[in-house]
Amino acid sequence: MTGAPSPAQGPVPLACPALHERGFTAAARRLTAPDGPALRPVTLGGGLRAWAATGPAVARGVLTDPRLTNDIGEVGGPVQGFPDRRYPEDFFAHAPQLLSASGERHRGLRRIVAPYFTAAATERTGARLRDALDRIIGSLAGRGRIDIVTDLALPLAGATAGEILGIVPERRDAAVTAALAASGAVPGTEEARSAHHVFAQTVLHIIGAARRSPDPSAATALLHARQTGRIGNAELAGMLGMLLIGTVDSLSTVVPSGALMALRRPEVRHGLGTGHGGGPAYTTAVTEEILRLNPPFQHTGWRFTRDDCVLAGIPLPRGAVVVTSVLAANLDPAAWPDPLRADPLRADPARADAHRRTVAGHLSFGHGPHYCLGAALGRRLVHEALTGLFRRFPGLSLAAPLDGLTWHGTCLRRLDRLPADTCPRTL
Numbered sequence: 001m002t003g004a005p006s007p008a009q010g011p012v013p014l015a016c017p018a019l020h021e022r023g024f025t026a027a028a029r030r031l032t033a034p035d036g037p038a039l040r041p042v043t044l045g046g047g048l049r050a051w052a053a054t055g056p057a058v059a060r061g062v063l064t065d066p067r068l069t070n071d072i073g074e075v076g077g078p079v080q081g082f083p084d085r086r087y088p089e090d091f092f093a094h095a096p097q098l099l100s101a102s103g104e105r106h107r108g109l110r111r112i113v114a115p116y117f118t119a120a121a122t123e124r125t126g127a128r129l130r131d132a133l134d135r136i137i138g139s140l141a142g143r144g145r146i147d148i149v150t151d152l153a154l155p156l157a158g159a160t161a162g163e164i165l166g167i168v169p170e171r172r173d174a175a176v177t178a179a180l181a182a183s184g185a186v187p188g189t190e191e192a193r194s195a196h197h198v199f200a201q202t203v204l205h206i207i208g209a210a211r212r213s214p215d216p217s218a219a220t221a222l223l224h225a226r227q228t229g230r231i232g233n234a235e236l237a238g239m240l241g242m243l244l245i246g247t248v249d250s251l252s253t254v255v256p257s258g259a260l261m262a263l264r265r266p267e268v269r270h271g272l273g274t275g276h277g278g279g280p281a282y283t284t285a286v287t288e289e290i291l292r293l294n295p296p297f298q299h300t301g302w303r304f305t306r307d308d309c310v311l312a313g314i315p316l317p318r319g320a321v322v323v324t325s326v327l328a329a330n331l332d333p334a335a336w337p338d339p340l341r342a343d344p345l346r347a348d349p350a351r352a353d354a355h356r357r358t359v360a361g362h363l364s365f366g367h368g369p370h371y372c373l374g375a376a377l378g379r380r381l382v383h384e385a386l387t388g389l390f391r392r393f394p395g396l397s398l399a400a401p402l403d404g405l406t407w408h409g410t411c412l413r414r415l416d417r418l419p420a421d422t423c424p425r426t427l
């Protein structure tokens, strides 16, 4: 095979509408059509031609295949579509950090921050964030109308980034704004240049605060690694930026889309409240279904073929871009019968298909060596934010028409506002 030809004709856009948007069913059907190959040609946001793994088994294979690398520098030749165009995911491909590294370099970077994401560390961080969440939700008392994005998801994202990176409370809102602007800007535009400038300043502030901080955090660990020569300046900045964007983008996306799902589906809202006896196992399973159906990252980051190879029966040239469609994998009907239904009882051990939860768990947190480091914390926060919200406001109702809601982004499909009334409206 020579050169790096584009995938076959007629790729479908991978930027799927989110579950709640018109057109979702058609997009999901294209990606999940049972007669299609498990590796499908797609167009990513920005126009990049890529291949997407759509079935869960092939997706897991792609995410653990040593013939693929996250490190664009390891491809010994031209990479499809690069370097003449810029893409929304550029930061993750080029800044030196976990998601642009593979092999020993990736393991080395991961070892530096992993102690801040162990079960014990998650328990400590989670307990502090539960208090923060109580304050955030408590501050909404007495308000007739709230905005689930600006009043809940963004403050929670700020508090979480603050805990992980040692950002002082008065700088958290600005850090969230900077992260959203940097990850949402269209690469190559003036808006993107200015957003990246502000973002770089934010990262410098985090480094400055880490220098002065007596409290250990992922930021102080990275700074120490820089001071002892384990990483360079670019990796320090790339890792801090990645942790900030990863935290803010994921929570600001999944909390509102999960809340919207609960607002629209009585059985989901009931399950998050006191439904079915409100047992913790049941409500946790409801959250898990929300995460399956609302993956904040609709596809994983780019992987590149190191050499010509055959993947899932498809011959690919060196330098092909491969992603995993988290959304399509999570909607696989063989793993999730009636996949669009939120069914927490899928986890019920009494059910015949209960084993599927372990063998075919959803891919919203990825899989393999790059499995989300913040998965336990993210799960817990989404669960506590949504259960806390619907228990505090059992009569919460959507205060905007569905087609009046604006979704932004491609890989991330984020709502900028989600207004809701806290009391049932009287007619």
Ligand code: HEM
Pocket (backbone or CB within 6 Å): 098, 099, 110, 160, 164, 243, 246, 247, 250, 251, 254, 295, 296, 297, 300, 301, 302, 363, 364, 365, 366, 367, 369, 370, 371, 372, 373, 374, 375, 377, 378, 379, 382
């Ligand atoms: C519900 C919330 C979250 C979801 C659904 C989520 C999802 C993901 C996914 C899909 C990946 C893998 C990307 C890939 O393979 O290309 C990932 C990686 C990662 N996530 Fe999360 N994430 C969430 C929250 C967080 C939080 C709160 C943090 C905390 C800082 C975090 C830190 C990370 C890191 C460090 C990685 C890179 C791991 C590696 O490359 O070794 N995530 N996340």
